[in-house]
Amino acid sequence: MLIIFELRIPIIQRVEQHPFAGRATEDANCHLSKFVEIANTLKLNSVTDDTIRVRLFPFSLIDSAKEWFECLPTEQVSTWKDIVAAFIDQYYPPGTILKLKSEIFEFIQGHDEPLYEAIAHFKGLLRKCPNHGFTVDHQVLVGSG
Incomplete structure (x- = not known):
């Protein structure tokens, strides 16, 4: 079942204030923790936390990290667990x-x-x-x- 919902500009802007670019000096785990902290402030009826995180996560990326994410096959980023695994594999030494x-x-x-x-x-x-x-x-x- 496809659930349609709208992410409001204020929550997108909050996520965009803490971007991850994929630089060696950035802490991937810290980025995920901060992202989840922000994403957990959004609750929508009939929409799971997983679905919100999947939809919101791309807004937390910039530069090479954004390019990396956009090149991932759709089936590799369909759940939050999949996104975390791919992100950690890519950015955690x-x-x-x-x-x-x-x-x-x-x-x-x-x-x-x-x-x-x-x-x-x-x-x-x-x-x-x-x-x-x-x-x-x-x-x-x-x-x-």
């Missing part, structure tokens, strides 16, 4: 991903660290690497290391 996955896998609660702080720290590591690939079961095992 493999070395960074390996380093972050290693930090997640080797996570140990500090000797004097309260449990709530350790959990927050672990969740922060997971957020820094959205394509970490650890299942929820594995996260529990690693997090309890």
Whole structure:
């Protein structure tokens, strides 16, 4: 079922205020987090968050990142999950991903660290690497290391 809805200019302008150009100095994960924070302020009846994000995301890109996105096959950008995977594959350096996955896998609660702080720290590591690939079961095992 095709849902037709209109994105209002103010929300598009908010997204455009935090553009991602695809430069090596830009943090792709930070861009995604900021984008989701802004997109989550828009709620429309009968329209899922996924649909809103898919429609709004291109407005957050400029320069080579916009060109990259426009060249993607339509089926590769039909869901938010697909867009995030393609974006991370394109703009998150493999070395960074390996380093972050290693930090997640080797996570140990500090000797004097309260449990709530350790959990927050672990969740922060997971957020820094959205394509970490650890299942929820594995996260529990690693997090309890």
